[in-house]
Amino acid sequence: MNSNVALTVLQGVILYPALLWKIYQLTRAPKDVARWMVTACLACFAAAYPFGFLAGNVNQPNPGPIVPLLFQHFFLCGLVYTLACFFLFSALPVAEARRRALLEAIPFAVAMLVMVLVAVFMPDVPPARYPLAGVLTFYLAADLYLTYGIASAYFFTRRYARGAGPRLARGLRVASVGFAISAVGGSTLVAVVLVHWTGAAIPWLLVQGTVFLVFPGALLLVIGLSYPGVATRLAAGRVWRQHLRTYHRLGPLWTALHEAFPEDALSRAPLNPWRDALSLRGVHRRYYRRAIECRDGLVRLSPYLAHLGDDGDLAERLGEALRSHARGETVAPEAMPVAMPDGDSLDDDVRELVTLSDSLRAVPA
Known part of the structure; x- marks a missing residue:
């Protein structure tokens, strides 16, 4: 040639x-x-x-x-x-x-x-x-x-x-x-x-x-x-990959909060674990939805966290608050800020949620 x-x-x-x-x-x-x-x-x-x-x-x-x-x-x-x-x-x-x-x-x-x-x-x-x-x-x-x-x-x-x-x-x-x-x-x-x-x-x-x-x-x-x-x-591919990775990293926090407050889910369709783990479609939509559901769940759980006080690891207190909610305990309807970001953007908020989710992996169920 x-x-x-x-x-x-x-x-x-x-x-x-x-x-x-x-x-x-x-x-x-x-x-x-x-x-x-x-x-x-x-x-x-x-x-x-x-x-x-x-x-x-x-x-x-x-x-x-x-x-x-x-x-x-x-x-x-x-x-x-x-x-x-x-x-x-x-x-x-x-x-x-x-x-x-x-x-x-x-x-x-x-x-x-x-x-x-x-x-x-x-x-x-x-x-x-x-x-x-x-x-x-x-x-x-x-x-x-x-x-x-x-x-x-x-x-x-x-x-x-x-x-x-x-x-x-x-x-x-x-x-x-x-x-x-x-x-x-x-x-x-x-x-x-x-x-x-x-x-x-x-x-x-x-x-x-x-x-x-x-x-x-x-x-x-x-x-x-x-x-x-x-x-x-x-x-756009880099953002897509980052959102997919963050979506899965939010999994432990979302799972715990979703079990406590299933009515807060933005989607009423049941989540298939295998499809959720392997699906590559709708990544951005699922990422934003999961972040919003995590934040909504923390707001709902914040009275239980406020009842426990500020002492101790946040992930451990979160686990105890979830158990208190599961036992049906009644607490005062006061709220407290949980895993609040330094900035005002959604990315700042998600970083705090991811940090909390990662630390939650080490906490006994």
């Missing part, structure tokens, strides 16, 4: 999961125009990918079959155009973004018109016998537009990243590096076409430079555009 094919395969491995992720995000916000544009950008990239294989993954200025080559470059140019629209609709008012998008459509349409005319008038012969002028005109139209669009996207990206949030800014900076590399790679492609048109020998270094600039630049583009969403999901 040569370097060109290897990089193309790697590109596909990263590209299609990124596209599926953006489609999923689009279903969550179908009215977000900017998200439509970035999804269309990756969709164009994904559509160009198989046509590149059908065209033989040729290096310029060598031609492949003209029809798949036309579709490949149509989608590549569409990628650049939708990318420009993404930044326009993200940074400008809708009316201004539409006006600028129409202006950006002019060079895109010109490039496509030239490529379509070349494809229509290309004789029906093997690619190796295509007229040199037609092939080079085709490539020159595509390369000039791609280079222009990618260079413009680089400046759009750098400007937009300055006012974006941390995750989006990091992703845009990665994408801007990809744009910069791809713009240089596009310039080398234009140089290859022009050198070949003059009849001179194309330097080997120039040919290799196009491979090792265009493809890595495209990979960085996909990674940069996908980074904000992936980073957000990873952060």
Whole structure:
């Protein structure tokens, strides 16, 4: 497998999961125009990918079959155009973004018109016998537009990243590096076409430079555009894991209080122990519900704790208070604060509940 094919395969491995992720995000916000544009950008990239294989993954200025080559470059140019629209609709008012998008459509349409005319008038012969002028005109139209669009996207990206949030800014900076590399790679492609048109020998270094600039630049583009969403999901995954772990750590405290005050349960459905231990669904809902039920139970038990006084370990006094409640003893209806947090947030409250729950494990039932 040569370097060109290897990089193309790697590109596909990263590209299609990124596209599926953006489609999923689009279903969550179908009215977000900017998200439509970035999804269309990756969709164009994904559509160009198989046509590149059908065209033989040729290096310029060598031609492949003209029809798949036309579709490949149509989608590549569409990628650049939708990318420009993404930044326009993200940074400008809708009316201004539409006006600028129409202006950006002019060079895109010109490039496509030239490529379509070349494809229509290309004789029906093997690619190796295509007229040199037609092939080079085709490539020159595509390369000039791609280079222009990618260079413009680089400046759009750098400007937009300055006012974006941390995750989006990091992703845009990665994408801007990809744009910069791809713009240089596009310039080398234009140089290859022009050198070949003059009849001179194309330097080997120039040919290799196009491979090792265009493809890595495209990979960085996909990674940069996908980074904000992936980073957000990873952060959400860490919160999900923390909530699941805390939910189970609250188990001893919740079990003791639930047995004493079953009527305080926010869910009337009986709890299956095996399902509760193994289920990975509804973690956040179960976490908040358990924390609230624990706090409600402590409020209900606080008169018994107040009757016992402040001396001794809280977990041991909690166990004694639960036993007093189970025996049906009557105490004065006075309350006392139990396991109160230093801060006002739910996380502070849950930390105190977890500490109490952990210490309750060591107390005899």
